Amino acid sequence: MNWFSKLLPSRIRTEASNKKSIPEGLWTKCAACNAVLYRAELERNLHVCPKCGHHMRMGARARLEAFLDPEPREEIGAEVAPRDVLKFKDLKKYKDRLAQAQKNTEEKDALVVMTGRVKGIPLVACAFEFRFMGGSMGAVVGERFVRGVDAALESGIPLVCFSASGGARMQEALFSLMQMAKTSAALARLSRRGIPYVSVLTDPTMGGVSASLAMLGDVNIAEPGALIGFAGPRVIEQTVRETLPEGFQRSEFLLEHGAIDMIVDRRDMRDRISSLLAMLTKQPSP
Amino acid sequence: MNLNFLDFEQPIAELEAKIEELRYVGSDAEINISEEIARLQAKSRELTESIFSNLTPWQISQLARHPQRPYFLDYMDRIFTDFQELHGDRAFADDPAIVGGVARLDGQPVVVIGQQKGRDTQEKLRRNFGMPRPEGYRKAKRLMELAERFGLPLLTFIDTPGAYPGVGAEERGQSEAIARNLFVLSRLKTPVVCTVIGEGGSGGALAIGVGDRLLMLQYSTYSVISPEGCASILWKSADKAPEAAEAMGLTAERLKSLDLVDEVIPEPLGGAHRDVDTTAARIKSALLESLESLQAMGIDKLLDARYERLMRYGHFTE
Numbered sequence: 001m002n003w004f005s006k007l008l009p010s011r012i013r014t015e016a017s018n019k020k021s022i023p024e025g026l027w028t029k030c031a032a033c034n035a036v037l038y039r040a041e042l043e044r045n046l047h048v049c050p051k052c053g054h055h056m057r058m059g060a061r062a063r064l065e066a067f068l069d070p071e072p073r074e075e076i077g078a079e080v081a082p083r084d085v086l087k088f089k090d091l092k093k094y095k096d097r098l099a100q101a102q103k104n105t106e107e108k109d110a111l112v113v114m115t116g117r118v119k120g121i122p123l124v125a126c127a128f129e130f131r132f133m134g135g136s137m138g139a140v141v142g143e144r145f146v147r148g149v150d151a152a153l154e155s156g157i158p159l160v161c162f163s164a165s166g167g168a169r170m171q172e173a174l175f176s177l178m179q180m181a182k183t184s185a186a187l188a189r190l191s192r193r194g195i196p197y198v199s200v201l202t203d204p205t206m207g208g209v210s211a212s213l214a215m216l217g218d219v220n221i222a223e224p225g226a227l228i229g230f231a232g233p234r235v236i237e238q239t240v241r242e243t244l245p246e247g248f249q250r251s252e253f254l255l256e257h258g259a260i261d262m263i264v265d266r267r268d269m270r271d272r273i274s275s276l277l278a279m280l281t282k283q284p285s286p
Numbered sequence: 287m288n289l290n291f292l293d294f295e296q297p298i299a300e301l302e303a304k305i306e307e308l309r310y311v312g313s314d315a316e317i318n319i320s321e322e323i324a325r326l327q328a329k330s331r332e333l334t335e336s337i338f339s340n341l342t343p344w345q346i347s348q349l350a351r352h353p354q355r356p357y358f359l360d361y362m363d364r365i366f367t368d369f370q371e372l373h374g375d376r377a378f379a380d381d382p383a384i385v386g387g388v389a390r391l392d393g394q395p396v397v398v399i400g401q402q403k404g405r406d407t408q409e410k411l412r413r414n415f416g417m418p419r420p421e422g423y424r425k426a427k428r429l430m431e432l433a434e435r436f437g438l439p440l441l442t443f444i445d446t447p448g449a450y451p452g453v454g455a456e457e458r459g460q461s462e463a464i465a466r467n468l469f470v471l472s473r474l475k476t477p478v479v480c481t482v483i484g485e486g487g488s489g490g491a492l493a494i495g496v497g498d499r500l501l502m503l504q505y506s507t508y509s510v511i512s513p514e515g516c517a518s519i520l521w522k523s524a525d526k527a528p529e530a531a532e533a534m535g536l537t538a539e540r541l542k543s544l545d546l547v548d549e550v551i552p553e554p555l556g557g558a559h560r561d562v563d564t565t566a567a568r569i570k571s572a573l574l575e576s577l578e579s580l581q582a583m584g585i586d587k588l589l590d591a592r593y594e595r596l597m598r599y600g601h602f603t604e
Contacts, residue, residue, distance in 0.1 A: 079604045080602050080603075080604045081602060081603045081604065082602060082603075083601045083602050083603050085544075085601045086533070086534075086535060086544075088533055088534075089533060090516075090520035090521055090529075090530070090533060091520065091521055091522070138600070139599070139600025139601055139602045140600075140602050142599070142600055143600060143602055146597060168488075168489075168510045168511075170510055170511055170516050170519065170520060170534075171520075172510075172600070173509060173510055173533075173534040173535055173536070174508055174509060174510055174534070174535070174536070174541060174544070174546050175544075175546070175599060175600045175601065176510050176600075177488060177489065177492055177509075177510040178492075178546065178596075178599035178600065179599065179600060180464075180465075180468055180489060180492055181468050181471075181472065181492060181495075181496045181596050181599070182596050182597060182599050182600070184465060184468035184469045184472060184496075185468070185469075185472030185473070185496075185592075185593055185596045185597070186597075187469060188469045188470075188472045188473045189473075189593070191469075192473070207489070208488075208489055208510070210461040210465075211449075211460070211461040211462075211464040211465050211489045211493075212464075212465050212468055212489075213465070214461070214465075215459075215461045215462040215465040215466075216465050216466070216469055228461075229456050229460075229461065230449060230451070230455070230456060230460040230461040230464070230489070231449075231451030231452075231455075231456065231460070232451075235451045236451045236452060236453065236456065239450075239451050239452060240452055240453060244453065245453070248453070248456070249456060257457050257458070257459070258459070259459045259461075259462060
């Protein structure tokens with residue numbers, strides 16, 4: 001409390017914590033254009049700023065909810081849950097970090113997989129939950145992804161994955177690195193069977209996820225303005241000791257350098273992907 | 287302080303220096319000191335044994351990056367004959383951080399690919415400290431496919447701090463280059479044996495590390511991120527690297543016990559650099575042994591087994 005507020009009688013004093021008279025989360029601010037947005041409207045707009053088109057991060061379930069037809073849907077691999085075999089402990093125990101993340105996100109791990117349809121086209125869709133330990137890939141993410149691939153193989157239906165991840169999960173050490181090989185091997189099998197895989201890279205897709213399943217799409221799609229790359233910008237800056245060019249590792253940069261096929265607005269995703277898949281599987285327009 | 291010895295090896299370095307000194311004195315003095323030298327040598331050996339029987343994961347990480355540690359090309363002529371280096375990715379450049387080509391192993395033609403660090407400053411720069419760029423991985427991919435095409439076994443040698451984190455590397459698709467190699471290796475129709483000879487640094491190592499057998503030299507390491515990197519992210523301080531090395535379990539022995547590695551190749555007392563010939567001979571016999579059993583399998587069975595093995599990685603409950 002500063003000297004001025006001490007002078008005020010307690011009746012007129014307003015504590016910082018009391019200032020929020022409006023319920024939390026009703027309004028939100030766009031990080032790109034600073035527009036104040038009504039949250040319900042933002043959600044209806046799939047977390048894309050109606051003023052400037054900035055694509056905000058989106059949870060895995062909300063993502064699948066928006067992408068898939070309402071019926072039918074079936075989750076795959078929900079029973080697969082993490083196990084801390086290494087008893088990993090840094091400043092916190094991995095076990096505690098998991099429990100915290102599970103409480104915060106109501107997910108058991110960072111990937112949700114479902115079978116469903118998009119404009120009538122049956123497919124398997126996966127989405128990363130970035131709020132779960134930065135969408136990091138450990139054994140559960142790898143296993144659920146592979147079960148998704150297996151379901152696609154079994155029914156001969158396409159696979160779509162929305163990635164949002166900081167990379168491999170360090171707390172699972174070399175096991176997490178091996179998930180890169182595991183998921184890539186499963187995708188190689190899918191490819192050999194001639195089943196299409198569309199990878200959608202959303203903000204951010206980095207490290208081990210980018211260097212495995214996310215870059216292996218028959219078609220790689222990015223959302224506008226997403227950060228996508230192998231090494232993080234901070235690591236690169238420290239290595240090369242120079243400031244990075246404007247827009248470095250953003251979707252537009254990747255498109256220019258030939259790493260992705262297209263940038264698609266989230267609100268057009270269902271149309272674009274269903275149209276693509278219909279052509280790749282020689283089906284009539286959806 | 288002797289720079290050819292690591293911190294924890296300094297007591298050995300001191301003894302070795304004493305022995306050298308005595309030898310020097312011995313050559314021009316009349317007195318017989320050979321007995322004293324023998325005594326000191328025995329002591330040095332004992333000391334090395336006791337230090338090396340109890341190394342921490344952090345000390346092993348340092349040994350894996352020892353300035354005198356043998357690199358891929360140091361083993362080349364000791365393990366193989368007729369090596370012909372093949373260069374370039376056919377699209378952009380030749381990356382000297384990855385060396386590859388055809389050679390003979392006990393007379394049998396094979397394809398070899400390995401990461402290569404440099405010994406002196408100039409060489410280190412040229413080899414980019416063993417950190418490959420996308421063109422390196424794409425050259426490796428070209429050689430993997432060459433191995434498949436001609437039915438030659440593929441032998442890879444891992445020794446990298448990681449894939450290079452640079453602007454150009456990102457522009458040319460470092461992620462895709464690594465991912466593509468994992469994809470290609472997982473179903474390459476020829477036996478693949480991968481050996482970690484020094485540092486196995488993350489995705490940059492894995493990009494030539496997917497195969498039918500994973501061997502590790504006793505004092506090599508393999509991890510998802512460097513101990514320093516892990517410490518600075520999870521402990522918020524790179525000084526905690528020893529703790530991170532411990533937590534990640536990046537040593538050959540630990541990874542073998544976790545069933546991630548098939549075989550640990552023992553190193554000579556004091557590490558591979560103390561006796562490169564012996565180390566090379568042990569690598570060679572491990573490779574021959576692996577190849578013999580893999581080649582007996584038949585290609586379909588081999589690919590199924592490789593796939594099953596990849597699918598087994600990781601623990602979870604259900």
